[in-house]
Amino acid sequence: xxxxxxxxxxxxxxxxxxxxxxxxxxxxxxxxxxxxxxxxxxxxxxxxxxxxxxxxxxxxxxxxxxxxxxxxxxxxxxxxxxxxxxxxxxxxxxxxxxxxxxxxxxxxxxxxxxxxxxxxxxxxxxxxxxxxxxxxxxxxxxxxxxxxxxxxxxxxxxxxxxxxxxxxxxxxxxxxxxxxxxxxxxxxxxxxxxxxxxxxxxxxxxxxxxxxxxxxxxxxxxxxxxxxxxxxxxxxxxxxxxxxxxxxxxxxxxxxxxx
Amino acid sequence: xxxxxxxxxxxxxxxxxxxxxxxxxxxxxxxxxxxxxxxxxxxxxxxxxxxxxxxxxxxxxxxxxxxxxxxxxxxxxxxxxxxxxxxxxxxxxxxxxxxxxxxxxxxxxxxxxxxxxxxxxxxxxxxxxxxxxxxxxxxxxxxxxxxxxxxxxxxxxxxxxxxxxxxxxxxxxxxxxxxxxxxxxxxxxxxxxxxxxxxxxxxxxxxxxxxxxxxxxxxxxxxxxxxxxxxxxxxxxxxxxxxxxxxxxxxxxxxxxxxxxxxxxxxxxxxxxxxxxxxxxxxxxxxxxxxxxxxxxxxxxxxxxxxxxxxxxxxxxxxxxxxxxxxxxxxxxxxxxxxxxxx
Numbered sequence: 001x002x003x004x005x006x007x008x009x010x011x012x013x014x015x016x017x018x019x020x021x022x023x024x025x026x027x028x029x030x031x032x033x034x035x036x037x038x039x040x041x042x043x044x045x046x047x048x049x050x051x052x053x054x055x056x057x058x059x060x061x062x063x064x065x066x067x068x069x070x071x072x073x074x075x076x077x078x079x080x081x082x083x084x085x086x087x088x089x090x091x092x093x094x095x096x097x098x099x100x101x102x103x104x105x106x107x108x109x110x111x112x113x114x115x116x117x118x119x120x121x122x123x124x125x126x127x128x129x130x131x132x133x134x135x136x137x138x139x140x141x142x143x144x145x146x147x148x149x150x151x152x153x154x155x156x157x158x159x160x161x162x163x164x165x166x167x168x169x170x171x172x173x174x175x176x177x178x179x180x181x182x183x184x185x186x187x188x189x190x191x192x193x194x195x196x197x198x199x200x201x202x203x204x205x206x207x208x209x210x211x212x213x214x215x216x217x218x219x220x221x222x223x224x225x226x227x228x229x230x231x232x233x234x235x236x237x238x239x240x241x242x243x244x245x246x247x248x249x250x251x252x253x254x255x256x257x258x259x
Numbered sequence: 260x261x262x263x264x265x266x267x268x269x270x271x272x273x274x275x276x277x278x279x280x281x282x283x284x285x286x287x288x289x290x291x292x293x294x295x296x297x298x299x300x301x302x303x304x305x306x307x308x309x310x311x312x313x314x315x316x317x318x319x320x321x322x323x324x325x326x327x328x329x330x331x332x333x334x335x336x337x338x339x340x341x342x343x344x345x346x347x348x349x350x351x352x353x354x355x356x357x358x359x360x361x362x363x364x365x366x367x368x369x370x371x372x373x374x375x376x377x378x379x380x381x382x383x384x385x386x387x388x389x390x391x392x393x394x395x396x397x398x399x400x401x402x403x404x405x406x407x408x409x410x411x412x413x414x415x416x417x418x419x420x421x422x423x424x425x426x427x428x429x430x431x432x433x434x435x436x437x438x439x440x441x442x443x444x445x446x447x448x449x450x451x452x453x454x455x456x457x458x459x460x461x462x463x464x465x466x467x468x469x470x471x472x473x474x475x476x477x478x479x480x481x482x483x484x485x486x487x488x489x490x491x492x493x494x495x496x497x498x499x500x501x502x503x504x505x506x507x508x509x510x511x512x513x514x515x516x517x518x519x520x521x522x523x524x525x526x527x528x529x530x531x532x533x534x535x536x537x538x539x540x541x542x543x544x545x546x547x548x549x550x551x552x553x554x555x556x557x558x559x560x561x562x563x564x565x566x567x568x569x570x571x572x573x574x575x576x577x578x579x580x581x582x583x584x585x586x587x588x589x590x591x592x593x594x595x596x597x598x599x600x601x602x
Contacts, residue, residue: 010488010491010525011425011428011429011487011488011489012489013429013432013433013436013486013487013489014425014428014429014432014487016432016436017428017431017432017435020435036491036528037528039528040528058421058525060491060525060526060527060528061526061527061528089420089421089424089425089428108424108425108428109424109427109428109431109432110428
């Protein structure tokens with residue numbers, strides 16, 4: 001079966017070794033490029049549009065997980081998402097998480113038999129091609145959301161506003177949006193900045209009350225007005241009480257299927 | 260005993276009951292009194308005395324022995340009070356006048372009192388010293404457990420699975436493509452593992468570990484990392500020949516070098532340079548590890564590696580040695596150890 005792939009691996013010898021093993025396990029696979037960091041992985045994947053991605057987890061600039069999440073947001077809407085395979089050295093936590101989410105992964109050093117199984121799975125997935133969000137990408141979403149934690153629910157935010165600190169009740173918040181080093185907090189008619197990263201905020205928010213709709217956006221469910229598909233096939237979400245529209249990532253789009 | 264322990268108390272109640280019964284048997288045998296009556300009085304008096312001594316001790320000092328003088332006073336008071344209360348309680352049950360004594364002779368009463376005193380004092384001493392012994396043993400075990408835990412944590416931090424498995428994966432790749440390089444890498448790994456295990460066993464001076472040894476071990480580790488990171492890692496080790504024979508604690512610099520790789524250079528897409536150098540400044544020895552990697556804001560809490568280096572310096576040289584650490588986001592990180600020159 002003919003297909004194209006991209007390898008993202010920061011250790012040159014391991015990238016070569018994976019390529020060599022793949023040449024044996026899947027002679028029809030053409031490696032379009034091999035890159036050494038997460039940011040380059042995103043860039044090259046968007047430029048070359050491979051059908052299969054082999055991503056190392058620990059990479060400079062952007063981890064394999066974050067690179068995949070970025071790709072899911074930026075991948076052209078008319079094209080199916082590529083098959084996703086993670087490659088990791090011993091990393092007990094990651095392996096458990098992958099198993100739990102049925103994500104495909106191979107362990108380094110790559111064993112030929114294990115790689116053969118992965119190749120068979122990927123080939124089957126490529127033949128099927130049907131689902132708009134392949135199961136491995138749905139697993140990635142769950143993985144990124146993190147396990148529901150016992151951290152106490154956040155009830156207030158302390159946002160700096162000039163020389164003072166403004167208390168904002170969580171009940172007033174409509175949207176959290178990541179912006180550079182800050183997170184924008186939008187309420188009815190007002191906007192605040194906080195420094196706590198979205199990744200840290202998420203586990204402290206009620207998962208029923210707030211939905212993540214994009215890598216950098218979390219919205220209050222009760223405030224969601226509508227989701228519209230634009231000409232380019234991208235979904236955009238509007239929130240009651242705000243003029244802005246927010247992009248919905250493919251990873252999260254299946255939340256908005258009409259009943 | 261750190262806190263009130265119901266099991267200990269229950270065991271003592273049992274011991275006291277057995278003791279009181281044996282005493283009653285002895286007294287009724289000697290004096291020919293009814294065993295039932297003697298047993299009743301013996302139990303009452305015995306329990307009151309025990310409760311007085313043990314309860315009083317617990318109130319005075321919940322964790323151990325309150326001292327000889329307070330204990331002597333406590334035993335005397337508890338014996339007199341327990342004797343009087345026990346008698347009165349026995350009288351109440353048997354229907355005798357409340358304050359009458361079972362012994363008509365004053366001498367016998369005094370004899371009983373003295374015997375109770377001696378037994379009470381002995382019991383108090385015996386149980387308390389046993390308890391303190393157990394406590395000391397527990398503390399020792401705890402200290403031992405903490406020490407081995409610290410050793411284990413050190414070993415774990417140095418034999419990080421991610422590093423180990425990635426190194427093995429590289430080795431596997433090299434065996435097929437470049438056997439001579441694979442052999443060199445295996446030798447380096449061998450040296451690194453041997454040094455790490457040796458250092459985890461004896462955390463002290465390590466005997467004759469010199470700066471030359473230290474730099475050789477770092478060279479092994481960095482060669483392994485060099486195979487993994489390829490051209491992204493550039494290394495410069497600078498050890499002046501005159502300083503090479505100086506003794507240093509084994510793998511003192513290792514955590515600093517690992518930090519530089521893990522937090523400075525590995526996260527950087529273009530990699531960078533790592534410098535390790537030794538210098539003599541006056542009567543001090545300066546060891547520095549610096550990189551031009553991604554750098555960081557000062558961390559809220561110092562990591563395990565830095566803390567461990569600091570603690571080892573403190574233990575070996577006290578305030579005469581220090582660790583300076585400086586990092587700038589986007590610029591890199593520099594750690595500098597200043598220690599007194601060995602004389």
